[in-house]
Amino acid sequence: MIPMPNLDVLGFLVLATFAVLCGLSVILQKHAVASALSLVGVMGSLAVLYLMLGAEFLAAVQMIVYAGAIMVLFVFVIMLLNSGSERPAKARYFAYLVGIPSLLAFLGVISFFILKELPNTSSVQFGAFTQGGPAPVGRLLFTQYLLPFEVTSLLVLIAIIGAMVLAKKEID
Amino acid sequence: MMLPNAVPVSWYLILSAILFSMGVAGFLIRRNIITVFMCIELMLNAVNLSFVAFSYELKKIDGQLFTFFVMVVAAAEAAVGLAIILTVFRHRMSLEIDDVSSLKN
Amino acid sequence: MDFFLVSLIKIVVVFGAFMTTLAYLQWVERKVLAHIQLRLGPQRVGPHGLLQPLADVIKLATKEGLIPANVNTFFYILAPFLAVSLALISIAVIPFGPEIELFGVRTNLELTSLNIGVLLILAISSVGVYGIALGGWASNNKYSLMGGLRSSAQMISYELPMTIALATPLLVLNTLDLRQIAERQGGGWFWNWTAFSYPPLLFIAFIVFLISAFAETNRVPFDLPEAENELVAGFHTEYSSLAFAGFFMAEYANMVTITCVSTTIFLGGWHPPFPAPYSNFVPTALFWFFGGVLLFHGLTQPARRWDRFTFPAFGVISLGLGAIFLLAATVLPIIGQILLPVFWFVAKVGLLLFLFIWVRGTLPRFRYDQLMRFTWTFLFPVALGCLLLTGLGVALFG
Amino acid sequence: MSPLNLMLVVPLIGFLICLLTPKENEGLARTIALGASLLALVFGLGMIGLVVAMPTGFQYQTDIPWISTPNIHFHVGVDGFSLWMVLLTALLTPLSILASWKSVQHRANLYYAFILLLEFGVLGVFVSLDMFLYYVFWEISIVPVLFLIGMWGTEQRSAAAVKFFLYTMTGSVLMLAGIIYLYTKTNTFDFTQLALLTANIPHEARWLMFLAFLFAFSIKTPLFPLHTWLPDTYASAPTPVTVLLAGVLSKMGTYSLLRFCVGLFPNEAKEAAPWVAALAVISIIYGALVAIVQPNIKRLVAYSSISHLGFVVLGIFAFNRWGLDGAVYQMVNHGISTGALFLLVWFLEDRRGSLAIADYGGVARVAPWLSTAFMVATLGSIGLPMLGNFVGEFLILQGAAKASFVWAVFASVGVILSAVYMLWMYQRVFFGEIAESIAGYMPDLTLRETAVILPLIVLMIWFGISTTGLLEPISAANGALLNLIEGPARVAVMK
């Protein structure tokens, strides 16, 4: 009997791998559309990870808002501007020589931190945490976080107006 | 292959850190404004993941709410940001981030 | 193991039925359109062209898949796959009937039960645009690109009124689980259906949802992305062979899905329009009625030579079906528990699909600015108003 | 809502409405602005009765928690001191609006909106009893000035605007530091409590706070070495705005000096008094001397303002009843007389389009009423008896003489010099041959202009003759302040 692999572990590994690959694709693809689609891939896998973490509502929102709205907008703009591939880069020694090593150092240190400071985190099991449905989230959103919620709505309104004003072709 | 029996939350956090770093790396090396912008979204997503992971760890959904807000704000940001990119493109006919360096002077 | 086995059976059944439906939906459409235009439609392959879908599939599968020069091959090929697979996912959460017990196994008449089914459908439908947009862009053709652009803009725009119209009944139903949604509308007359509660608010929402659904599926009068007199064939101009079939299938799959969703959410799902004991005999009556008509018609007034044989054959099949339903309603409840709800569900979906086709046969296409203005200045406010008023009503009387 | 809150709210609402009016329709914006400012004035006048009856305490207080951590309140109130500042603001704003009536065409709705915002900020500064709220209002009052100068100013406006902004911001940053430091030591922003609590603060800390406040307010006032922003600002601002700058904003500095520097740190203020008074005396003489040689009317009046505000500071730091009474009285009257002067300068500028003294001459024969009004304002400015400034200057100098006779001697020199520069200017502008450039372009006061200038002239004469109505509440408030400084309450806390 082949030991039934734990679906939680398997799912995580598959999704994480997929997310990382897509992430790499985002930053390495020459073309913006490819990057965008890779980003959708990251988001999709993250949505499933959210599901595994018990955040059902967020998973759906992740797909609807991020993948379905924001990224569509990105794709739309990319198509609209119809920009080709990037030109071959001018040498950016500063970013490469300083930025990347610093980034690796950053990643290393923060991973070290996570492992050192959080050695005994609970293990993730699908369905172990069920408070992520729409009802609890909505309840908290409209009670404790009502003010931020309203402020956010205002922010979105302003963003809409701002985007319209910005994108409008100047008439004169 | 030896698989562990369960995935600790810290793995999720590390995944988040990796994704975040990739976002930063993309920000550093990419030259197309839109791609750079997408790298920012990637970073936001990474952070969201850690929020949700912590929410799981702490068994409180406040973290998910933060994620929710991040998403909404990201939506607003994307709308405005893309509008700005459109305007920039209209004025400069270029999406190269190196060409947009008016800050220099 | 039961779970896997049952799931497997359900997947096979549903997938098979679904694919067949898609294939024959296209036949139905051609037929209906033809009759609207006083033509006969497909006639050659099989009786009344009934084998036409099969012929189409064979034709498309054997055609050469052309890949134009200078396209991004990966995305060019990815696009139709994306489109069709996304279109197929949603059907997984649609409940066709109540919980049944068969051979000691209790199961739901749906592929998977999800407590956020509505959200899943929204999520899937919101990413559905990628296929078209990508296909349009990857074709390296300006018509395609225009089609892709139009489609993404259109789908983003109409997604808003659609989502809001969909949220309106949720206020009344108080759940996101499609099964519960359907169950909460049952057990009585058709005015228990959501579309008819809080009249006329939810009915307006239903209409708004339907209109948006037309747009979301790129159907006439909103088929701007493939407007043939402007864009040749829009986003799939360059596609042929199976890739083209993918897009084609995706469109019909989307249609079916969205009608299923409207049925479930607005029209009471699998519930009959009036209480059980009597409604159980409606299918039999209907089938027998149609069977009788066909028989009589084919025998007495055959329009063409073959009708003398085909119409009576159809009539006999119909009479047989009526008999099966009679049995199911009376002595074989084990079948009845499956057949009767499915019948009602399919009937409602069918009616809605007919509406889709009917509209296609009747209405002209919008102009692009009209399209945009319509949603932003009319549909969206109306949907919002419905939502707010319904919310008020729920807060006051709910 | 108390009239005080209404008075604060009305300009704010007016500001918002003005912002929303179409920019082509300047008539609507200015009517709204005028209406709002007059309404504020009405509310202000409505407060006189109660405050005059009980001038020593804060009336019409509103105390609403605003931010819980740190503990910031919306705490406002007026006493017999601040009421007059408030009324002065409320009076000069409508006059300024009325004065700019037809002359502002470009983006008029913004212009009037900013003036109302300015009124809002200044009123807030005068009525805030919470240090943080006070700071907020202080900053609010700076912003519209920046725009008013930058957008509608005259010569070298952007340079002047930037100069103004930098100077003032330097001051307010220090002030903010002082306020925060104060909070860390006392855990409250509430002025009414702070006045008693500051005694508990260590000596060195108090000195630091005092110096921070002093520096900030000295810039705003301005006091001698920190004054160079003022002539540029006043000269570059559109003149109706200069009216507010000179009439009201400079009072923010002196008001705050008295209320916060002296009120919170009396001991330090006393120790520093000789130095500050010396600076004040230098300001008086310096401003006057430089005013003499100015070729530009507005700059001349601007320098005269430096001189006059030196008197106010001198009065405050004389540390006795006379000096304080005189200082406050002078604040009000300087607001009126300088306001009147700048308004009249504006009328000239509006007609001739120039501010150079050399461009004028013989105006008195062409426009007798304008000249008469200017004469009254001039005389008020040089402190002629029976006009308001005299009373203030007299009390200030009397107080200064009591504190140190030498101060009074030097300060009195400033009185002489004020006659020199004002009369010389008056003579060059109004007497002599009629300059060709003005012969046909100098109509006499119009009805609107009369309506603008007459209230100020009436007030100048009124406050010059019937002083008690104004002076009694001021004196009572100052008495309360002096009691607070030297009285038993504070002494008890200090033990």
Next chain:
Amino acid sequence: MTESQSLWLIPILPLIGAALNGLLGRRLPKMAVSAIAILSVLGSFLWVMKCLSALGNLDTPHAEHYFTWIQSGALEIGVDFMVDRLTRIMLLIVTGVGLLIHIYAVGYMDHEEGFSRFFSYLNLFMFFMLTLVLAKNFLLVFVGWEGVGLASYLLIGFYLKEKFAGDAGKKAFIVNRIGDFGFSLAMFLIVITFGSLDFTKVFEAAAKMPVEAHAGILTAIALLLFVGACGKSAQMPLYVWLPDAMAGPTPVSALIHAATMVTAGVYIVARASVIFDRAPIALDVVSYIGLLTAVVAATIGVTQYDIKKVFAYSTVSQLGFMFMACGAKAYSSGIFHVATHAFFKAVLFLGAGSVIHALHGEQDMRNMGGLRSKIPQTFATLCFAWLAISGVPGFSGALSKDEILIAVHGKSEWMFWVGVVTAGITAFYVSRAMFMTFFGEYRGKAHPHESPLSMTGPLWVLALLSAAGGYLMRDLVHSIGPETASHGDHGSLEFIIVAAGLLGIGLAAFMYLMNRGLSQSVAKALGPVYRLVYDKYRVDEFYDAALVRPIQAGSESVLWKGLDVLLIDGVVNGVGRTASAIGGILRRCQGGHVPSYATWIVLGAALVLIGFQLVGGGR
């Protein structure tokens, strides 16, 4: 406490007149304007008479309180009026002479632009002057004090188009301000010392203080008050404004710059006599200044050709005499001379005005001559004044001047002799003016004509008063103050004084009637000295060079363009430039490239985290 006499009516009536004429005058006919002006002053005069008759001989001063003007802490200053014997004289002079001059001005100003403005100002002056003399405290005196300065400023600059007139007005006001500077400082000291400004309280307290042998607080107060008096009464070194003030219309010169306002200084010294009495050093200063002024002004008067300038210097000189009297503690004599001087100097000015009027504005005496027959009434009235100022016995001038000089003799012998010589010079230059104007043959071009009755009428009244006024007022005046030596037998001294006067007249007659050329040759012989005197000792030029120009130049180049613009703004801008220089260095890190900024951020974040770890991380 006597019952209220409504003293406030006295100043208020002219104020009403001023307001009416000022606000409505431009629309009223000249008739109405003059009626308002004259009636208001007449009403005031009649009210003075009524009050004085009701108040009797004023053994105790009569005071009235109207309202509190300023109250701050312990200091309370009321609007209080008071009439005592000193005030009585001043009231009579001010309203009486004022009334006559108003009447005169109606004729004189008939053809001038700004008729109503003129009378408005003139009435305003009356208001302030009456406030000054009626005031019961120093601050109210100061109100009048500044107010008359204002009226004087306005009236001197009355001819708007004359630049000189405006300059003169400004000069008058500013010089007066210097005096007011002293006055106000004196007030501050008074408040500090006595805690009040009320005459009664201050003088009661001062009377209890001892005489200060060395300079003390009373000396300081007295000297500062005297600085004020110097400004107002045109004493050295602040007399320079008065001759220039002749730029105003002649009735103004007569009323303000001869009869009333300029004597305010004498009034205040007399008023504060209690303080001056206890400050001998101050008294000495008063005497010296008075004497010096008398001599200097008299000598200048000898050389002037402008008829009004001559009388102006004469006024300065006579004011010097008054202060000499005060310096000798003979306050009543000083006031006596104020009264008589008011009469005869008013005649002199009004007569001069009549002459100028007759000659259509000609003021230079070299263009006059022989007018005796052409304007006989003017000549006749002027003769009274001439004789009065020259000290011819029988005229009032002699009475007061004798008293003064005798009092001075009591103080100091040498001052007496200088005074006598000055009196002689006075007689000389007035006679010179008379001879040059009325005798000899006419040298001008205009056609002289006699002035109207409205001018000659007041002239005659004043002329008679300059003859007899002294006798009428002697007792009233002497009721004021402490007994002086004037009542003793001073026959020989009086003889000397009269002789000096007559000598002066004779010398003038010799030089200007008999030997016409002699004056020129004397002037030539004296050469530079003459030039110096003719140029008024170049005091104006000295002030200009020593004060005005340095202040202007210093203010402009040192304070404004140097300190303000260069130093302070330089420092401020320097700070700015330093900041931007530092910024320029840091700017190199800011390539404008977003990625490079991001690199910095990443580097920083990494460093922070590593540092965090090194420091001890987390816990």
